[in-house]
Amino acid sequence: MKKGGIYRHFASKEELAAEAFDYTREAAWNARLLHVDEKANGIEKLKQLIANFVEHRSPIAGGCPILNTAIDADDGKPVLRARVAKALRSWVGRLQAFVQQAQEQRDARPEVDPKAVTTLIVASLEGALMMSRIQRHDEAPRRVQSHLNGYLDREVGVLR
């Protein structure tokens, strides 16, 4: 382990990678919250978050930091793996709070399980992002966005 330069401030290279990861994922999340209208209906807010994910992508080159780090952190990097797991929990938790808020404001049906809604949104967006990176076009995120919007209208939102 090098002790000079940038490594001086971190216990290890993995620690440095973990700090860099935390920074990028916070930046990615904040960029996606920017265009969410605080006064919108709860279902609309979820749609805006999904649109931000599809349209604005990550402000950091290379796409979603969770996706990028997930594979790399899988084996033999416990510090980084723990950060990725925490980031995923944080993202799922924040989305879940949006769904619960929508239920409290009676925009979302009370019988809907916020965890189920959130898991579907995160899984399909992350998978679509991976597909778009391989395919080098954004057909998959667009199609997933359209499916999720329909799903939110038909199965999560309150019919008015």
Add this chain to the structure above:
Amino acid sequence: MKKGGIYRHFASKEELAAEAFDYTREAAWNARLLHVDEKANGIEKLKQLIANFVEHRSPIAGGCPILNTAIDADDGKPVLRARVAKALRSWVGRLQAFVQQAQEQRDARPEVDPKAVTTLIVASLEGALMMSRIQRHDEAPRRVQSHLNGYLDREVGVLR
């Protein structure tokens, strides 16, 4: 580049990685086809494929070879990237053929876009697999499976 041993048969290490990738993804696909009942209704076949993806995972340790290779192949490895892109096209194409067959047999609605169905299935399953690797439990794949089954029943299958 080493010329001895196993590298003798391949033009480069990347070529070797590409061959290994082709082998594992074919094995993964065949394992998932094993439990698909040829005589089942087209929508049932899709559900069985999804169940195989969720329950049997990959026969190769470490999960989906496309997901694993996607991130790694993203920059500076054109041979591997091309293989991953081809594998993804092949997987999407094979699933699409299942949807089209279901339409021909009048199990699926004629107005449904097979590409849209397929993209949603692949994106949400790949994303759920990534989540389950980080979370170390299979809640995400199970929830996605349940959503996809409901979606196939309500929006793709012919109401009888």
